[in-house]
Amino acid sequence: MTNSFDSFQKRRLRSSYASVIISIAIVLFMIGVLGLILLKSTKVANHFKEEVVMSLYLNDEISEAQIETFREELLKKPYTKEIYFISKDEAAKTYSRDIGEDYLQFLGTNPLKNGIDLYLKADFVTPEKMQELQQEFQKNAFIFDVSYHKPLVEQLTKNIQRISFWLLIISGFFAVISIILINSSIRLSIYSKRFNIKTMQMVGATKRFIRRPFIWQSMQLGFVGAFIALIGLAFVVYYVDEYIPSLELLKDYFSLLYLALGILVSAFIITWVSTYFATQRFLNLQTNELYY
Template structure:
């Protein structure tokens, strides 16, 4: 009879552990998917920002040596992503191609200017930053005019801020839900041992002594759940990269490292905190309250 009861208890315990691991794995997988969206949304937003071009038109009297010197100084600036020099001859060819006829035959001379197309780093593509750069370049002795699409920059900034806000709201919601779900699973697993907790407490065991094995057990379960979530997430990332290679998911090692680290750290923090408060609750209960 005793062996049968012990066997039943072990099966029940394994079932409880399995449910905790599955719950943690599912929640952490969802957190991983959301984290992936957040990381890639930032990269996509930065990609669009860095496609914005600021054109610097140079004065006719600026020499080639001065142009080269100016280009070298721009390359060293923190705001520069990349730049391209476009001579007035190249600009005339492009303009004629767009028009479908050679406008130089009609005008007799080339009115266009030598220019530099400047792609800025994403952090500098805001209405305020670009306006400051515009004023700075207009004071330069080589520059006669600066041009960029101001309405596009303003609209791009507003849209990115709006999307970022809702992604943060969604992230906060998922974080709360994940904590509640994992906390509930851990509390249920500890609930089955509430009598053991109270017995240890009655024979003089300290709260920290009682709590410690439960915390370590939950952390181990959390790590197992995190590893399962990471394996499933790896398959999802592999197939997304296979069918949408433009996202370059498998090549972005730094983002993947951040994602994996975030999932592992989340599992440790959530399981530790949940176990601490769950055990604290049962430690504070009176003996007659354990039956309810």
């Protein structure tokens, strides 16, 4: 009879540990995926920003040497990511191909200008900074006109700000949910040992002495759950990198390292805090309150 009861208790204990590990793993996996999105949202936003082009149309009077000097100066600017020179002849060929006929035969001359397509670094792709750059370029004697898609820049900036705001809200929500779920699982695990806690307390054990093995055990379960979460996250990173290679997830070692450390630290903090307050609650209960 005793052996059957002991076996039942061991199965119950293993089941309790398994539920704690699974809860921790699922929650930390969700936190990891969200953290991955947050880390990469900046890269994705920068990718779209750096696709915006500012076209600089040059005066006909400037020489090829002056154009080359101007290009070299642009490359040294802190806002420049890439530049491409487009001659008026190349622009005419492209335009003729787009409209399906050679319009130069009708006009006799090429009205287009030599131009430079300037791609800015992401930090400079905002309505305010691009407006400042446009005003600066318009003062340059080499430049005939400056053009860029203002509505696109404004809409892109608003959308990125809106998405960043909601990502922060969702991150906070998941953080609270994760703490509640892990805390509940640990409390249920400790609840089954509440009589042992009270017995140890009655024979003179200090609260710190009683609490220590529970905290250590919960932290071990937390790290097992974190390890499982990291394995799941590794599969996600691998498959996302396969289907969206432009994100370069597997090459971004520092972000992945920070993410892994964040999950491990989260497991440590959440399990430690949850176990501390769970054991504290049962330590403060009276003996007759243990049955409720």
